[in-house]
Amino acid sequence: MSAAGTSAPLLELRDVRVAFGGLTALDGVSLAVPRGRVVGVIGPNGAGKTTLFNVVCGFVRPDSGEVLVRGEPLRGHRPHHLAALGVARTLQGLGLFGQLTVAENVMAGAVRAPRAGFLPTLLALPRADRRERDLRAKALAVLDRLGLADAADLPPGRLPHGDQKRVVLARALIAEPALLLLDEPAAGLSTAEISELTGLLATLRAADQLSVMLVEHHMDFVMGLCDDVAVLDFGRLIAHGPPAAVRDDPQVVAAYLGEAAADG
Template sequence: MSATSSPAAPSPGAASATGPVLELRDVTVTFGGVTALSGVGLAVRPHQVLGVIGPNGAGKTTLFNVACGFVTPDTGTIVREGRELGRLHAHQLAGLGMARTLQGLGLFDRMSVLDNVVVGADRHASVGFLGSLLALPRAAREERELRERARAVLEELGIAAYADRYPPSLPYPVRKRVALARALAAEPTLLLLDEPASGLSADEMDELGDLVRSLTDRMSVMLVEHHMDLVMRVCDEITVLDFGRVIAHGTPAEVRDDPAVLAAYLGEVVGDEDAPGALPATPEGGR
């Protein structure tokens, strides 16, 4: 496995004849003369969990923001299901079959949990604002359908009991699930998760891992995360960044044993310290 800007060959079973659902090709981003990403490439394949990891300052957040349309790269290409996109804006994600969660949650504090999730489901609405304002019968029917969709997602994530509560009154792990429910309500084919394990206990992280794996029967997942035990457990392939460049790509076992990856990290090993090639952990909060 070489340190290149392009993904290595996919692991057996990870590829699909239909090709990647998302590709970033030769992406470079600079901020005030500082290069955050340099010639970075990656590919998320159908029904795959792709992890993006790296030590402090590696460029993970910038890469995630490029994929979400929050940051426009100086050079490079974003390709969605074989179609090259122009300048991508965050509000276009739903229409492209993409949904995201953010570390900062971004929930609406003055809306109930159910209404927050309905916002995610709203991409399936067809009546529009005027139809809702005029209370057309079709608009009322659509509203019921969206709320049913939102309740089903809350049920799936085990938080239906909080439907009528407001986010500020909820424990942080529950709010994390509400943010995930809002993304899932859009029924994406590609889910982008930014630090989904932050603030979770070990048991909650295990539940999150089970959930992420269960999603792959209906979508692909791109996961930016610094909890190495979660990454190693749930990801099919991992792309490793350091100082804005891809230094490794491969299966969890390949990445764990890669000398370039081990050299990039400082810290204590995660999990079984006696395990051969155990990967050091990123310092808490490392981005």
């Protein structure tokens, strides 16, 4: 790895601009996720949070600006390149495979695992079989870590919503990513589940040196978990810093609560 690779932030966006027709979704956003940090992106609906994620994932191509991973600019990257870069993303809509079991869902996330060749697989040779068992063991270990070992052979649709969100997390974690992108991880969770999730992410981060970038509406969750918070409003980054500073920023207050009435 180059010298730049070790000191550069894991993920960096430089002056990213995206417009859909006349609508500017991202207007010159620069943002970095340093190693081992948890960065939260917040903002009102339509502020450009999901577009930001889609740019990082390669679903949306920026009109200008660049995305760098470990200091290396990504050129023409596509969604399937992310896993190889050590980036895993969860989706707002879960995106679980309803027709596969929970364990199979998690196994499908492990593309970086050594894979058997096509012919051994097709002929069901012992080597392919052994790798399949290794992969399953790995999936079960991740599920166990997230407290889902009992659900391994159920279809995900049979689990409560909170558990399904943990399956999504397990599927992202089995790829052993360096950076985890979480799209509204707390959405639809109860207060108890949210504090459970906060604890879980804090543990994972400490144990795996995981960097996280998350988009979220739930303020307490973001303020409790993140090292840095970035606030988007109409595609512009209006504040960026530690949670406490961002919370009191007059621009952020205005974006969330509306402009203060002029003193009369």
